[in-house]
Amino acid sequence: MPKVLISDKMDPKAAQIFRERGVEVDEITGKTKEELIAMIGEYDGLAIRSATKVTKEVLAAATNLKVVGRAGIGVDNVDIPAASAKGVVVMNTPFGNSITTAEHAIALMFALARDLPEADRSTQAGKWEKNRFMGVEVTSKTLGLIGAGNIGSIVADRALGLKMKVVAFDPFLTPERAVEMGVEKVTLDELLARADFITLHTPLTDSTRNILSAEAIAKTKKGVRIVNCARGGLIDEVALKAALDSGQVGGAALDVFVEEPAKASPLFGTPNFISTPHLGASTNEAQVNVAIQVAEQMADYLMSGGVTNALNVPSLSAEEAPKLKPYMALAERLGALVGQLEGDNIKGVAIEVEGAAAELNQKPITGAVLAGLMKVYSDTVNMVNAPFLAKERGLDVREVRHDREGDYHTLVRVSVTTASGEKSVAGTLFANSEPRLVEIFGVKVEADLAGSMLYVVNEDAPGFIGRLGTSLGQADVNIGTFHLGRRAAGGEAVLLLSIDSRVEEPVLWQVCQLAGVKTVKALNF
Template sequence: MPKVLISDSLSPRAVEIFRERGIETDVRTGLKPDELAAIVGGYDGLAIRSATKVTKDILAAATNLKVVGRAGIGVDNVDVPAATARGVVVMNTPFGNSITTAEHAIALMVALARDIPTANASTHAGKWEKNRFMGVELTGKTLGVIGCGNIGSIVADRALGLKMKVVAFDPFLTPERAADLGVEKADLDTLLARSDFITLHTPLTDQTRNIIDAAALAKCKRGVRIINCARGGLVVEEDLKAALDSGQVAGAAFDVFLVEPAKTNILFGMEQVICTPHLGASTTEAQEKVALQVAEQMADYLLTGAIVNAINMPSVSAEDAPKLTPYMALCGQLGGFLGQVVRSSIRAVTVEYEGDVADLNTRPLTAVLLKGLLTPLMESVNMVNAPTIARERDIKVSEVKRGEAADYHTLIKVTVQTESRSRTIAGSLFGGDKPRLVAIDEVPVEAELTPTMLYIRNEDKPGFIGRLGVALGDAGVNIASFHLGRVAPGVDAVCLVSVDQPVDGPLLERISALPSVVRVELLRF
């Protein structure tokens, strides 16, 4: 009989579901890390919310663990790479909290517009300061939505019901999808300049971290109000405080913070700031939904092997898994590469399978590829819901299979069509199980994709390699591998450099400024 540990507070119904399905269940909340490590080895499943931190050390102690189920969207508290390395499936419930979180953002926006928390405190104190609290109407105001995915689109819909105008910034939002939602698609600078209120609904990635900083705030209307129910780290809290002090920002409402639990914060105590303790998912209905969903998903996996809403594994049968595993790694890398270099809305994705791979079940491969492609700028994408998200975003996905082999015995070629251009990448397996990149935009280049890489488009001119090496060497960054490709002598070339140390923003700027460099991107896999 499988055994599950529930280490965070979940609805009692979750326990009932596990036991109805014949799964032994223990509930032990509030465990310290060493206490959890001491007992987790006796369980097949671990059901959590946000309090339990499933670290590499916890996973090392979890010798029998097969699945971690997160009742909620984010899996920031789970070391997913470590879980994957140990063969532990990580599941979440990506849509159970969507309405609740969106409603919380709307509630904070209304409270911010009318200064309700401060007025409430004043009235409770018997002051009756009617003339002190002069709010603003929402009707006719412009709401800027940064991230118009599942939650952001619900916020937009509610704001339209309040007779607001909605402007959305989301690189994956197509004009057709924007029209369906009734919002205006805009670039970030336009959104900042036009919005009376700004609400954030994007994941925390390298592209979105600190997206609202001093420079962004300076581009806003004076008196803008900002709401963040998404992730701490999207807004530079110090820069926001300075903007509040100067009057550039009239008010802010935050449910999330850079460091949580937030016992102290630079924004605390400011009269024009509303703070709540990460309550986005805290409604009776949402907690009931996610508890039921995670219990059903974990029970199905432990009893039948069915996989739903997995972060690190697609839906694959036991028969196909050994054959597909190396191709999944390759597809994840190809999608992840394109997801980090594409900068405009994706209209279509074409995946061509040639040679040996064309005879396999390619649906999970395409799902893995889409997951890698969509993850950098979209929240809660996994291998199961990636195709659905692509359809919702009006991204046309097509597969082409050719049984005959050409230059490689097996080849996967991906073409992404954006609003402005198309990008192509191709990869193969060397030795039957080693993923290799073999072409970028038809430029041949054979490279192994490693955790940290520089992708450079450059003019094929003498001295480029030496100058790049000096720039990296001066910064103390060691080159692990160096791969070059070009169309013809003296014309466009590509360079992929695997490095051993982190590459920061100033170093990227120095490399971008080198002669012959057209474009440079920092890639992480």
């Protein structure tokens, strides 16, 4: 039974779902880094919020860990490269608090438009400064979205309902999606010049850090109001303070800060500035939603192999997993075969699918090929860290999908680029479930790839099979199955033998001495 640790406070429904799905769960919160390191080794999964820091040191101690699930969007507290290298899937729940965060952005926009916090303080202080708080309507105003993904699109929908005009800057926003959302796609400079309100909904990356810099803020319409419920660091806080003081920015509302918890900020105490303590996801509904979602996602992965909302491995739904499982087994064995035969000679790899395989999600098939291929270099490789290891070794990886119909109803081909040219192996599924090799380096051969095997390339000549059998028999090696293929009569032949035990080096040398032998390699699957 897989075992999961919930290390941050989470809605009780998360633990309930784990148990219902057959996963053992411990809820132990508030531990120090050292305490977490001491205990993490016994767990297959780690469910967290924002408090737990999943560092390289924690991952190094997590000898059984397979998945980290973040109940929420941000994964700044997880060392994703280290997790990938370790072969640990990292998931988040990007949709569980989307509505909540979008609503908070709209709420802050209204608060800015009508100066609600200051008006509240003034009124409760016994003043009645009706003429002091002259706000603006949002109707007919232009809202500028920086980031038009899931949360941004919800904000756009609500703003359009308020009869606002919405312009959006997002390099990944297609013209078709912009039309579907009812927004106008613009450049960042166009957005800055036209927007009456700006709201940010983009992750913090090298390209988005300080996207609202002093230079960018100077390009805005005078009196613009700015809302940030996304990530601290998207706005230069010092520059924003100066713009508020000068009147270039008419108001700003931040739910996120560069340093959190924000005990101090250059913005605190500035007129027309509103702040909240990272409340974007803080509703009862959102807390329940993200807890349920992270538990469901992690349980799916641990129990059936389904991968949802993963940040370092292709997604694979629980429904897809059973259908793809035999293809992934075939792909891993093909990768392992070509890896063992070519090893360090490989410079690039192409994964081709055709027939029924071409209708499936190819990413898990590619991951399985790389996992098999990389076993030559690492004994802890899996689908998660295999692409990482391939990149580390400088391998060029290509995916090819063919619509054509071939000799088989489904086919997976793995081609590798070597110094001596391109070589490929191909396989199919018998009865839609049994992986079977059908071609190796241009030679047709039908074989299972399992257990210990012997690969022999020889000149096709009478008596060779007998001599090989005698040689192996004398070495006390028992042959289970025998598969033979050749390019042409009297030409080069390929033999794949399944044997009951791994062949040792002296036996390989003995086989090499047989007349006509060109290559001999022991294989293991």
